Amino acid sequence: MAQKVSVAEIAKHANPDDCWIVVNGKVYDLSTFAPEHPGGPDMIYKWAGKDGSKTYNDYHAKDLIEKSLSEADKKGEFDESTVTQTWIDASKEETISEPDPNEKPPLSSLINLDDFERAFAKSGAQKANAYISGASNDLLTYNANKTFWQKLWFRPRIMRNVSTLNTKMTMFGCDVVMPVWICPMGIAKTAGPEGETALGAGAAASGIVHCMSTTASFGVEDILASAPPTYPFFFQLYVDKQRHKTEAVLQKLEKMDQIKALFITVDLAVVSKREADERIRTQESTSVYMSGEKNKVDKKGGGLARTTGSFIDWALSWEDLAWVRKHSSLAIVVKGIQSAADAKLALQMGCQGIVVSNHGGRALDSAPATILVLLELRRDCPEVFEKMEVHVDGGIRRGSDILKAVCLGARGVGVGRPFQCSVAYDREGVESAAAILQDELETAMRLCGVTDLEKVRGDLSYLNTSELEQYLPKPQVRSLFAGLRSRL
Ligand code: HEM
Numbered sequence: 001m002a003q004k005v006s007v008a009e010i011a012k013h014a015n016p017d018d019c020w021i022v023v024n025g026k027v028y029d030l031s032t033f034a035p036e037h038p039g040g041p042d043m044i045y046k047w048a049g050k051d052g053s054k055t056y057n058d059y060h061a062k063d064l065i066e067k068s069l070s071e072a073d074k075k076g077e078f079d080e081s082t083v084t085q086t087w088i089d090a091s092k093e094e095t096i097s098e099p100d101p102n103e104k105p106p107l108s109s110l111i112n113l114d115d116f117e118r119a120f121a122k123s124g125a126q127k128a129n130a131y132i133s134g135a136s137n138d139l140l141t142y143n144a145n146k147t148f149w150q151k152l153w154f155r156p157r158i159m160r161n162v163s164t165l166n167t168k169m170t171m172f173g174c175d176v177v178m179p180v181w182i183c184p185m186g187i188a189k190t191a192g193p194e195g196e197t198a199l200g201a202g203a204a205a206s207g208i209v210h211c212m213s214t215t216a217s218f219g220v221e222d223i224l225a226s227a228p229p230t231y232p233f234f235f236q237l238y239v240d241k242q243r244h245k246t247e248a249v250l251q252k253l254e255k256m257d258q259i260k261a262l263f264i265t266v267d268l269a270v271v272s273k274r275e276a277d278e279r280i281r282t283q284e285s286t287s288v289y290m291s292g293e294k295n296k297v298d299k300k301g302g303g304l305a306r307t308t309g310s311f312i313d314w315a316l317s318w319e320d321l322a323w324v325r326k327h328s329s330l331a332i333v334v335k336g337i338q339s340a341a342d343a344k345l346a347l348q349m350g351c352q353g354i355v356v357s358n359h360g361g362r363a364l365d366s367a368p369a370t371i372l373v374l375l376e377l378r379r380d381c382p383e384v385f386e387k388m389e390v391h392v393d394g395g396i397r398r399g400s401d402i403l404k405a406v407c408l409g410a411r412g413v414g415v416g417r418p419f420q421c422s423v424a425y426d427r428e429g430v431e432s433a434a435a436i437l438q439d440e441l442e443t444a445m446r447l448c449g450v451t452d453l454e455k456v457r458g459d460l461s462y463l464n465t466s467e468l469e470q471y472l473p474k475p476q477v478r479s480l481f482a483g484l485r486s487r488l
């Protein structure tokens, strides 16, 4: 990229369809990338034909843009000698402005789950969007979760009479219309005033289950009341450093017949660094209903999850499952399994289920994509799929992803961010997102020649896993390091 590009030339490319931006002394064509920009296209369009370095550097690692764009999109060096006062003034524009809530697209225009996230990025408060869409450090695991589902291919069968279908499944004793649960996500009120009550009501209306979070913005009673009196829910537990507080929660849950399983989250011993969230230092007080924690701003930034999550006990260990069992008769599900070794341990400890999860890329960055872990379990401990319920979440955005997970042996899948964003449209939004998934699942089944989801659970004959197999941890790598480990 030796060529020098002048201010006059850049100014000719100042609209969404033809969008050049200067970042750190280099000129980039972001026209193709902008619609897929995870922070929303408007963040890019705002700088079309200008110098966006300040904003870019506020949110991104310096070399990200170089690594992300193709050579064809790198237009050359910025020619500093052509700078004018008008150019300097234009590039000084205020860098943070709240999106306009009136920009919210109508619900009927959202036709896939990504649309819900994009709509929220456009019309939700910046802080809320940073909290919900964000993930740890360089977003490696977040991005891998999504893209690795796309590396698993189907092997469809044809002429199977797909006129009638069964998408039903049983998850922890609950009959569901399709094997989907809405992930536990903290502070859903950040997305819309109905918060978790929209998730509860929407799940019930759609025949799926909502797993409510310990860090919900509403109390358990309010969330349960959003659904018919006997409708099932799951409860996600963060173990509190003050164990008596967790014991009190467990005691309370014992009296609530609607709660059918306890998902204990184990992948977040400490809340990770989510930079988009940290950078927006809001003083506005947001509180977590159940723990009473309030968000704050400190030296590290204003991360909502981090500043409200310090109560989580990092001393939690496998032995503590016996303590949980003493205080709860619910099905115990370990959420955050990231290896076959830990899946086997969960089985040995008598758990009723596991969730293969990395917190949607919000815990350890560089943790493996969840689809890879599911595949590792199939290879290294296939017995876990029969002896307990195996679930998976992370990057599941299509009905076809659900079918893939079930064919690998999963009994259910969790879907996170799109549902949180759907809360911006209240319970109708949640129902609409679920209906899209149901419709896509049915279409994928019909086109794959599958008529009964329960019957194909664990049936690898519908899948081509070859592309993914190269990414699985290899036994020889383990033996390569075995000697070293034994010396340490
Ligand atoms: C091709 C290079 C780029 C990549 C790969 C990229 C990637 C991302 C990602 C992954 C996020 C989401 C962070 C999160 O939700 O936690 C984000 C947010 C953001 N990006 Fe970029 N970006 C790029 C270029 C740019 C440029 C050129 C600008 C502006 C000049 C920009 C401005 C922003 C802003 C302001 C946000 C925060 C949005 C919010 O949280 O409300 N990005 N970007």
Ligand SMILES: Cc1cc2nc3c(=O)[nH]c(=O)nc-3n(C[C@H](O)[C@H](O)[C@H](O)COP(=O)(O)O)c2cc1C
Pocket: 131, 132, 133, 145, 183, 184, 185, 186, 213, 214, 215, 236, 265, 335, 357, 358, 359, 360, 361, 362, 393, 394, 395, 396, 414, 415, 416, 417, 418, 420
């Ligand atoms: C805004 C937000 C809040 C979350 N809060 C929690 C939580 O309180 N407890 C928990 O176990 N997981 C939490 N998670 C992780 C989700 O339960 C789930 O593992 C993840 O979102 C799945 O990935 P996906 O968003 O790509 O579907 C949260 C995720 C998001 C996006």
